Amino acid sequence: MSTELQERSPTDATPPDAPRHPFLVALGERVRNLRSRRGMTRKAVAQAADVSERHLANLEYGTGNASILVLLQVAQALHCDLSELLGDVTTSSPEWLMIRELLEHRSEPDLRRARQQLSELFHAPGAADRARTTRIAVIGLRGAGKSALGQRLAQDLGYAFIELSREIEQFAGCSINEIHNLYGTNAYRRYERRALEEAIQIYPEVVIATPGGLVADAANFNLLLQHCYTIWLQADPGDHMGRVAAQGDMRPMAASAEAMEDLKRILAGRSAFYAKADLRFNTSDYDSEEAAFRALRQSVREATGIKA
Structure with missing residues (x-):
């Protein structure tokens, strides 16, 4: 399997104004956010992931059909787990799922208080x-x-x-x-x-x-x-x-x-x-x-x- 984002032929290409799949849009946004948080340019991530800058751009804009191997390479280049790139790190155990349910849709102030109390719980x-x-x-x-x-x-x-x-x-x-x-x-x-x-x-x-x-x-x-x-x-x-x-x-x-x-x-x-x-x-x-x-x-x- 190729380790590039799979290119579509011109006949398969999605028109610029066509609706993009919500999952691909969300995935692209997570890639951009992770890249920004790390302070890395698109070129730097592309080089580290061994994919072309063009293909990485397609991924970020929700138009690239990425193989799982490419997503793994991009995750490694961004120094994160593949699960974080895919958007769900809270499915590894029943406890994670229950905690996620408690925190889901909470406001930022509520989440801050929860984090502070958890910090106190697990430290002195x-x-x-x-x-x-x-x-x-x-x-x-x-x-x-x-x-x-x-x-x-x-x-x-x-x-x-x-x-x-x-x-x-x-x-x-x-x-x-x-x-x-x-x-x-x-x-x-x-x-x-x-x-x-x-x-x-x-x-x-x-x-x-x-x-x-x-x-x-x-x-x-x-x-x-x-x-x-x-x-x-x-x-x-x-x-x-x-x-x-x-x-x-x-x-x-x-x-x-x-x-x-x-x-x-x-x-x-x-x-x-x-x-x-x-x-x-x-x-x-x-x-x-x-x-x-x-x-x-x-x-x-x-x-x-x-x-x-």
Whole structure:
């Protein structure tokens, strides 16, 4: 069987205005969302899955008739289970099905409360909550100000400051790019988990600047939410791009000729996860780093009860 999406002949092609099968449309949307969450371009996924970019595009738009082998390759390229790509990870046991029934059609606030209670159920009740207010993590895309504002906030509070990316590189003994190129995303996530666990264990009072893609790994993000008071540092796309360019680094948009569209796509794919943070703070609302820091400092102290 071919490991490409099965091409149809011109006579079999679906007209652009013809209705597409709902399953294929939903499948394509899940592929796009997973790709955006991972911050991967279509070209990168196509190369990793060993399929053509054209065929992957057909799959994403709900017009590609994919073989099961291609779906498996795409799932591996996106570092997810095939069941997640197909849209149902909750059919593996009767308990899963019953839990799904309880949670189905619940609102986002209800689901958030359920997740928090489950976290308390399976971990030491209350222990993490007591430490969360003095263990602060800033999340968001590159260029939001995580390093600059995070370091200033740590100094103001008298806390340690950790750049998690640097800790990951120390564990791995090489750069972030080299980890991905030599060992792959799964290895990177393991180093990320190890660095985060050590930071939580060692520092009861700390400000942690996290990599922008940490939210793409549910296990690592759950760990962060459980043990840290989280702040989503936001910025307008133009400010994100300008600040990253000013640092002389175009990651994660370096391979794309349409960098701004890539940035917006990545932000759209991750926003629902960033929104789980305890506090949102938009740095684009301020005309200088100093003004943004003063406002952030006040917001954090008011929200956590930390006194000046």
